[in-house]
Amino acid sequence: MHELGIAQRLIETAVALIPAGAPPVALLRVQLGALAGVSKDELLFGFEAMSPDTSCAGARLEIEEVPAVVHCPQCGIDFPVADVDQLLCPTCGSPAVLVMQGKELILTSVEIHETEVHDEAVHA
Numbered sequence: 001m002h003e004l005g006i007a008q009r010l011i012e013t014a015v016a017l018i019p020a021g022a023p024p025v026a027l028l029r030v031q032l033g034a035l036a037g038v039s040k041d042e043l044l045f046g047f048e049a050m051s052p053d054t055s056c057a058g059a060r061l062e063i064e065e066v067p068a069v070v071h072c073p074q075c076g077i078d079f080p081v082a083d084v085d086q087l088l089c090p091t092c093g094s095p096a097v098l099v100m101q102g103k104e105l106i107l108t109s110v111e112i113h114e115t116e117v118h119d120e121a122v123h124a
């Protein structure tokens with residue numbers, strides 16, 4: 001399960017971003033592309049497993065799922081794809097398409113407890 005390693009890297013990145021002596025991390029926001037090859041549930045599980053004993057202990061991981069968009073150079077069109085098995089242009093059938101969006105796994109923001117300005121609702 002490579003999500004454990006990914007979760008660990010996210011935690012290390014977040015910890016490196018916050019200043020030394022800062023309050024613990026409250027929230028990490030991540031953008032996860034549909035073609036990133038990472039399971040959202042497994043990543044959440046990995047984060048739960050890896051975050052205790054780090055500055056991210058007790059933090060919430062918020063994952064925004066980014067849909068995949070592919071570009072066909074022949075037709076000059078962009079189109080959405082649901083999964084990697086559909087990496088063909090729907091118009092000309094060409095497999096020579098470019099993934100424009102959907103492979104990313106990006107840590108977009110890290111919030112520490114001090115900077116919280118509004119109530120954090122707990123979403124199940």
Ligand SMILES: [Zn+2]
Pocket residue numbers: 072073074075076089090091092093094
């Ligand atoms: Zn095409």
